[in-house]
Amino acid sequence: MAATIRDVAQASGVHVSTVSRTFSAPHLVNPETRNRVLAIAEDLGYRPNRAARALTTGRTHNLGLIVADIANPFFPPLIKAAQAHARLRDYHVFVADTDEDPQVEEELIQTLTKQVDGVLLCSPRLSNRAIEKLSEDVPFVVVNRRLRGMSTVLMDVGHGARLAIEHLTALGHRRIALLAGPAGSWTSREMSDAARAADGIELTVIGPNSPTEHGGIAAAEAVLAADVTAVLAYNDLMAIGLVEGLDERGVEVPGRISVVGVDDIVPGRLTRPKLTTVAMPTEAAGRTAVDLLLQLVGAGETATPALATLATHLIIRDSTGPVPS
Amino acid sequence: MAATIRDVAQASGVHVSTVSRTFSAPHLVNPETRNRVLAIAEDLGYRPNRAARALTTGRTHNLGLIVADIANPFFPPLIKAAQAHARLRDYHVFVADTDEDPQVEEELIQTLTKQVDGVLLCSPRLSNRAIEKLSEDVPFVVVNRRLRGMSTVLMDVGHGARLAIEHLTALGHRRIALLAGPAGSWTSREMSDAARAADGIELTVIGPNSPTEHGGIAAAEAVLAADVTAVLAYNDLMAIGLVEGLDERGVEVPGRISVVGVDDIVPGRLTRPKLTTVAMPTEAAGRTAVDLLLQLVGAGETATPALATLATHLIIRDSTGPVPS
DNA sequence: ATGTTTCGTGCAACCGGTTGCAGAACTTCC
DNA sequence: GGAAGTTCTGCAACCGGTTGCACGAAACAT
Numbered sequence: 284m285a286a287t288i289r290d291v292a293q294a295s296g297v298h299v300s301t302v303s304r305t306f307s308a309p310h311l312v313n314p315e316t317r318n319r320v321l322a323i324a325e326d327l328g329y330r331p332n333r334a335a336r337a338l339t340t341g342r343t344h345n346l347g348l349i350v351a352d353i354a355n356p357f358f359p360p361l362i363k364a365a366q367a368h369a370r371l372r373d374y375h376v377f378v379a380d381t382d383e384d385p386q387v388e389e390e391l392i393q394t395l396t397k398q399v400d401g402v403l404l405c406s407p408r409l410s411n412r413a414i415e416k417l418s419e420d421v422p423f424v425v426v427n428r429r430l431r432g433m434s435t436v437l438m439d440v441g442h443g444a445r446l447a448i449e450h451l452t453a454l455g456h457r458r459i460a461l462l463a464g465p466a467g468s469w470t471s472r473e474m475s476d477a478a479r480a481a482d483g484i485e486l487t488v489i490g491p492n493s494p495t496e497h498g499g500i501a502a503a504e505a506v507l508a509a510d511v512t513a514v515l516a517y518n519d520l521m522a523i524g525l526v527e528g529l530d531e532r533g534v535e536v537p538g539r540i541s542v543v544g545v546d547d548i549v550p551g552r553l554t555r556p557k558l559t560t561v562a563m564p565t566e567a568a569g570r571t572a573v574d575l576l577l578q579l580v581g582a583g584e585t586a587t588p589a590l591a592t593l594a595t596h597l598i599i600r601d602s603t604g605p606v607p608s
Numbered sequence: 609m610a611a612t613i614r615d616v617a618q619a620s621g622v623h624v625s626t627v628s629r630t631f632s633a634p635h636l637v638n639p640e641t642r643n644r645v646l647a648i649a650e651d652l653g654y655r656p657n658r659a660a661r662a663l664t665t666g667r668t669h670n671l672g673l674i675v676a677d678i679a680n681p682f683f684p685p686l687i688k689a690a691q692a693h694a695r696l697r698d699y700h701v702f703v704a705d706t707d708e709d710p711q712v713e714e715e716l717i718q719t720l721t722k723q724v725d726g727v728l729l730c731s732p733r734l735s736n737r738a739i740e741k742l743s744e745d746v747p748f749v750v751v752n753r754r755l756r757g758m759s760t761v762l763m764d765v766g767h768g769a770r771l772a773i774e775h776l777t778a779l780g781h782r783r784i785a786l787l788a789g790p791a792g793s794w795t796s797r798e799m800s801d802a803a804r805a806a807d808g809i810e811l812t813v814i815g816p817n818s819p820t821e822h823g824g825i826a827a828a829e830a831v832l833a834a835d836v837t838a839v840l841a842y843n844d845l846m847a848i849g850l851v852e853g854l855d856e857r858g859v860e861v862p863g864r865i866s867v868v869g870v871d872d873i874v875p876g877r878l879t880r881p882k883l884t885t886v887a888m889p890t891e892a893a894g895r896t897a898v899d900l901l902l903q904l905v906g907a908g909e910t911a912t913p914a915l916a917t918l919a920t921h922l923i924i925r926d927s928t929g930p931v932p933s
Numbered sequence: 934a935t936g937t938t939t940c941g942t943g944c945a946a947c948c949g950g951t952t953g954c955a956g957a958a959c960t961t962c963c
Numbered sequence: 964g965g966a967a968g969t970t971c972t973g974c975a976a977c978c979g980g981t982t983g984c985a986c987g988a989a990a991c992a993t
Contacts, residue, residue: 299943301941375704397658664952
């Protein structure tokens, strides 16, 4: 069995409380005693049991990170960044995948609640109402969804959409289609609001669509029917699918139609043509979300929700070009 | 504050032990009492505290999953599958990223040890020695590395490599290069063993290389110098990079050189030409690893290490073709 | 020399559960 | 009708830590 605090106490001839303090409040114990205890602890391979500690302190030093789909290339960089950032602050993170199912999401949060100090909710599928309810039990930070009264990390996709459209209009495009995402998506709404507000273009909104490669392929027909020269897609996966669908129909990108995606996921850099896209600050979002969450955790009841909006930028590659004459 | 077992006990006029048993050994309590307790628990929103339970039972119902790099597209499907499979068995999983650093890996395992019932180690960078040492403290299942005396999940990449080479020879290729992976990699050794054993081909081994897109780009020069007509790359990322590097030099794939990757990651399906590749059963590996681990956890000291070898298969797409005449 | 702080440590209760043991109430059997 | 089981519940110790409180010793002030 692994050494406990009592083993260390016995071996060093002090009371358990002294050993405890050696680790959790070193300044309260005599340097001499402390060193002796530390040496013996080291010797016995003692490591404090975080779960036991959590029982009295109420701090588990764990975070929960809930995403809709781990395998969606958008998330791994965020997970990685969040996890690394948390680790620096001595936090471990549970990662859970809801498979896009709100029901699963809710259950997950409930069973996780007791084991974590806070939960990071990325692109939640749950209703605002449900989230607010659950947030009574555990601090939340929500990524990619606006929720008043709650700490939030947003990526300014509206701005990104404007940049994309400016880029397209500079290339001479006037008739532009927006391939919308899933119905309830905040991101999708932001994008279409931005696109609708753009001057001097004729916008066709196609969708809602499934935010997958398949959704993009399926939309190719509708894009052709819309008779546009450029398309802004909800995300890169759809954009890639669309390029594929257009290719199957002998339509060249960017020769006949220009395509812009959103997210800047890895595959987009590898396809041909390489995808022009709105880069999302996913790593920064992961780090920021952890920071906000720990801030919330530290503040306890007096917590003030914070809102962080992260900038996006346009990466121009090869899937956009001048409007065909 | 969240309701505890004592709140429920008080509210239902029974002793805490009865409440405890209602949840952890229902058959020991009178159905009538049980229902009353359950109703009141429901009412109070009571949920057992897993950490507290772990203290006495020694079972945390948590697993640790350690990978070298979450953002490497190879891992997310495995993580997703493992996590989903664990959840069905009422286990949560900590996911941690070592950033390819053995030091970090070791620390991570140590701090995680007390909080989990077992650890899944995917493509570990740690020495066998270190892993064996650490395995005294917590059950391990190792994925993608052969380690005697320890439960292991392997993907039969040797077989995959043979399939790939058969495919290439059937197309007429004789001079083939193997783009090796990192030096210590078990997978890389398996592949080169298989390739060396193949009959009737002239093999050039290039490497070790960094297992990234960049490594592939960098290897393009060496591939051309080797004067081969086909290349088997350590993984898809490298294969994609190689195709890119060759393209920059005006070399057509598969027109002049055929390229086969390994892993079947998502981007490979999206590039052009679409990548011929050896598909790895990553989801199955994740599930199998969880099964083996839980089996180990259940068995306690009497655990018998098991070995699972998962089949790979070849997916023929567009990056391979007949040898140029 | 005495009174007041400061410092270091021990004591014991507590966090939220689990579990071996014991005993009460109720059955079953002869 | 009493002995022997069953079934259900309570008691209390325990898991591995933390922490408020008390107390003795040393350091300081007067």
